[in-house]
Amino acid sequence: NSMLSWQRTAFHFQPEMNWMNDPNGPMFYMGWYHLFYQYNPVAAVWGNIVWGHAVSRDLIHWLHLPFAMVPDSWFDIGGVWTGSATLLHDGKIVMLYTGATNESVQVQNLAYPADPSDPLLIDWVKYSGNPVLVPPPGIDIKDFRDPTTGWNTPDGKWRITLGSKYNTTGISLVYETKDFISYELLEGLLHAVPGTGMWECVDFFPVSTTREDGLDTSVNGPGVKHVLKASLDDDKHDYYALGTYDQEMGIWTPDNPEQDVGIGMRYDYGKYYASKTFYDPSKERRVLWGWIGETDSETADVEKGWASVQSIPRMVVFDKKTGSNILQWPVEEVDTLRLSSKDFDKIEVRAGSIVPLDVGTATQLDITAEFEVDKEALEGIIEAEVGYNCSTSGGAAGRGALGPFGFLVFADESLSEQTPVYFYIAKGTDGNLNTFFCADDSRSSKANDVGKQVYGSTVPVLDGEKLSVRILVDHSIVESFAQGGRTCITSRVYPTEAIDGAARLFLFNNATGASVTTSLKIWQMSSAFIHPFPAEKKM
Numbered sequence: 001n002s003m004l005s006w007q008r009t010a011f012h013f014q015p016e017m018n019w020m021n022d023p024n025g026p027m028f029y030m031g032w033y034h035l036f037y038q039y040n041p042v043a044a045v046w047g048n049i050v051w052g053h054a055v056s057r058d059l060i061h062w063l064h065l066p067f068a069m070v071p072d073s074w075f076d077i078g079g080v081w082t083g084s085a086t087l088l089h090d091g092k093i094v095m096l097y098t099g100a101t102n103e104s105v106q107v108q109n110l111a112y113p114a115d116p117s118d119p120l121l122i123d124w125v126k127y128s129g130n131p132v133l134v135p136p137p138g139i140d141i142k143d144f145r146d147p148t149t150g151w152n153t154p155d156g157k158w159r160i161t162l163g164s165k166y167n168t169t170g171i172s173l174v175y176e177t178k179d180f181i182s183y184e185l186l187e188g189l190l191h192a193v194p195g196t197g198m199w200e201c202v203d204f205f206p207v208s209t210t211r212e213d214g215l216d217t218s219v220n221g222p223g224v225k226h227v228l229k230a231s232l233d234d235d236k237h238d239y240y241a242l243g244t245y246d247q248e249m250g251i252w253t254p255d256n257p258e259q260d261v262g263i264g265m266r267y268d269y270g271k272y273y274a275s276k277t278f279y280d281p282s283k284e285r286r287v288l289w290g291w292i293g294e295t296d297s298e299t300a301d302v303e304k305g306w307a308s309v310q311s312i313p314r315m316v317v318f319d320k321k322t323g324s325n326i327l328q329w330p331v332e333e334v335d336t337l338r339l340s341s342k343d344f345d346k347i348e349v350r351a352g353s354i355v356p357l358d359v360g361t362a363t364q365l366d367i368t369a370e371f372e373v374d375k376e377a378l379e380g381i382i383e384a385e386v387g388y389n390c391s392t393s394g395g396a397a398g399r400g401a402l403g404p405f406g407f408l409v410f411a412d413e414s415l416s417e418q419t420p421v422y423f424y425i426a427k428g429t430d431g432n433l434n435t436f437f438c439a440d441d442s443r444s445s446k447a448n449d450v451g452k453q454v455y456g457s458t459v460p461v462l463d464g465e466k467l468s469v470r471i472l473v474d475h476s477i478v479e480s481f482a483q484g485g486r487t488c489i490t491s492r493v494y495p496t497e498a499i500d501g502a503a504r505l506f507l508f509n510n511a512t513g514a515s516v517t518t519s520l521k522i523w524q525m526s527s528a529f530i531h532p533f534p535a536e537k538k539m
């Protein structure tokens with residue numbers, strides 16, 4: 001439906017048509033980044049899942065390749081589900097993925113490239129002895145999926161983990177293997193959190209507490225923490241925690257049990273799920289992919305003929321300044337899409353006002369901004385404000401002494417549609433300031449069959465830091481990063497008026513008691529090339 005073609009993104013990864021979900025098996029191999037993904041070749045709804053495949057030199061421009069794997073065997077006839085790649089020391093690749101069998105049992109299967117000398121890794125072979133893992137006693141046949149990338153033990157074996165549950169406790173099982181063919185289930189769980197339900201797409205990786213670069217998956221020791229992430233099937237969000245991995249015991253312990261996996265921090269407070277990282281040896285960094293689903297109706301997806309995009313790949317590092325969270329930031333290659341820019345220096349946005357930003361069409365932008373709140377106002381507020389919550393405190397229309405203020409993206413001239421991305425500062429009873437970072441989709445569209453949540457959470461702001469934000473705007477996606485990526489929010493929006501040339505950008509300040517000063521740099525963004533596979537080779 002060409003009426004809706006404006007919703008297609010310009011620099012986020014998406015297939016030409018139909019349904020996509022989780023990123024799978026991301027890796028860097030012989031000069032190419034590989035992205036596989038859950039894909040329905042015949043419809044814009046979930047089902048008939050195959051592994052789509054695309055390659056890139058720079059994580060931005062892509063070439064679509066033939067499907068890597070399709071459901072063609074009893075051990076995956078119900079779907080070639082999510083999995084991960086492991087690069088062995090001899091350079092070989094093994095791929096582990098979940099198959100839904102002819103009897104709807106979730107099993108783990110092994111696959112490998114037919115021709116390791118092909119940098120594009122076009123053809124894949126499924127191991128003849130599949131499945132290599134079946135649900136162990138005590139685990140439901142439908143709660144056993146999404147194996148991780150393997151990591152090495154000091155005695156040369158490999159371990160992988162995968163999500164499951166006991167009753168309502170989310171758990172991560174660990175298996176040890178020498179050859180990825182036969183496995184031993186370790187007695188201890190990597191981790192378990194009561195009440196969090198089924199853990200999908202578990203990810204487990206080290207981050208350096210001292211260095212700037214990313215760590216390969218097997219690294220452990222002093223100066224290393226481990227991130228454990230689970231995608232909660234019950235509420236469809238990706239939760240993570242930082243902790244310590246005890247290799248000997250095979251268990252991971254969170255730094256702060258009150259911020260454990262599934263009850264603490266999220267990668268992203270918006271529409272974002274089933275994410276997965278990989279280590280990129282060419283730039284010594286860890287890169288995160290995540291699935292941005294639709295928030296419109298299934299009927300609308302069928303009508304427009306496609307559903308879902310992938311997030312901008314994000315570099316992940318430990319936040320040395322706070323010591324208690326990770327930072328996520330668009331990979332530096334995104335900057336190569338920047339075209340002309342406009343600088344705005346120290347614009348004052350008074351309490352209760354709106355300032356248009358003359359940047360032309362506002363559908364493909366990279367926005368960076370710093371905000372300073374009027375000092376006197378900050379210090380003058382004596383009334384404590386408890387219980388502010390992005391989702392339930394009235395969104396961008398709710399007014400407090402020190403917020404909300406920020407941007408209106410995808411706004412039409414009359415502001416009949418707008419997606420505010422903003423900060424809100426609340427003074428606690430202890431006199432300390434709590435800063436929230438939110439995105440309000442409630443007025444993002446005049447359509448009524450679309451999700452209109454207000455997303456967000458707190459964002460740590462240290463003494464002396466200005467408030468800062470980066471927002472990537474791409475037709476129907478708003479991906480926002482506060483304080484260098486401490487808190488991230490992705491909105492999937494469907495304006496009806498604020499589209500194409502009618503989409504504008506504004507600053508707003510809905511605080512009652514403080515003006516804010518902001519300096520910004522805003523780039524128009526070029527489109528990425530996402531090429532179809534040459535027709536004669538299409539399958």
Ligand code: DQQ
Pocket residue numbers: 021022038049081082098145146200201274
């Ligand atoms: N998607 C896959 C599963 C996974 C879920 C199926 C998460 O393997 O648990 O498409 O979105």
